[in-house]
Amino acid sequence: QKEVEQNSGPLSVPEGAIASLNCTYSDRGSQSFFWYRQYSGKSPELIMFIYSNGDKEDGRFTAQLNKASQYVSLLIRDSQPSDSATYLCAGRVFGNEKLTFGTGTRLTIIP
C-alpha cells in the first residue's frame, strides 16, 4: 500500500462546476498535507497546505482534512480551464522533513 494514494484520473469537470480531488494516507503520524498543481512539463506549484482537522479556504480553493478517516481533499469552486493540470497531494510525518507524494490526479476542465 502506498503511503499517499490518489485516483490518477483523468477527472473531467465542466467549467464553472466544483472539482473535488481526494487523497488518502496510511501513516497516522502524518501531520501536515499539501496540495500542489503541476502543469505539463512544469514543476509543482504549491496551492495550499493544511494541518488542522476541518476546512481551510483560500479563494476558490478549499482544503479539507479528516484525520480520523485519513483523507485529505481539495475542492476547486467555479472551475476554470486554467485549472486543468495534475494535482499532487503530499503528506509530512511529524519529525520528518521529507514530503511523501501521491502520483497525482489529472484534472481537465471542459469549457
Next chain:
Amino acid sequence: GAGVSQSPSNKVTEKGKDVELRCDPISGHTALYWYRQSLGQGLEFLIYFQGNSAPDKSGLPSDRFSAERTGGSVSTLTIQRTQQEDSAVYLCASRLSGTAGYEQYFGPGTRLTVT
C-alpha cells in the same frame, strides 16, 4: 522575489558518465530538498539539507548518488556512472525555517536523459 533556480534545464548524457545538477534556493531559505520525478510517477524524495546539520540522505537510491551544499546555499547533486533508469526530472525545493506549514517551493527542475 526570485524563486528556486536550477541548472541545467536539460541534460543528455551517455550511460556511464557522471553528471552534476545545481540548485540555488530562495534567498534566506535554510532548508533544501532534492526530489526526482520519473515519467508518470510521483515525486520521490532523495536528500534534505538544513543549515549546518548532517543531511538526511535516506532517499538516495544508490551510492552513485551524492549531494553537497556549500555555504548553506547552493547545492549540487552528483550522479556517478549514470544508468538509463536515472533518466528523470530532478527537482530542488527550498523552505523557510520556522514556518508552521513546512511548505516547500520547487524550482523548474533539470530533465536528465541517459542514453
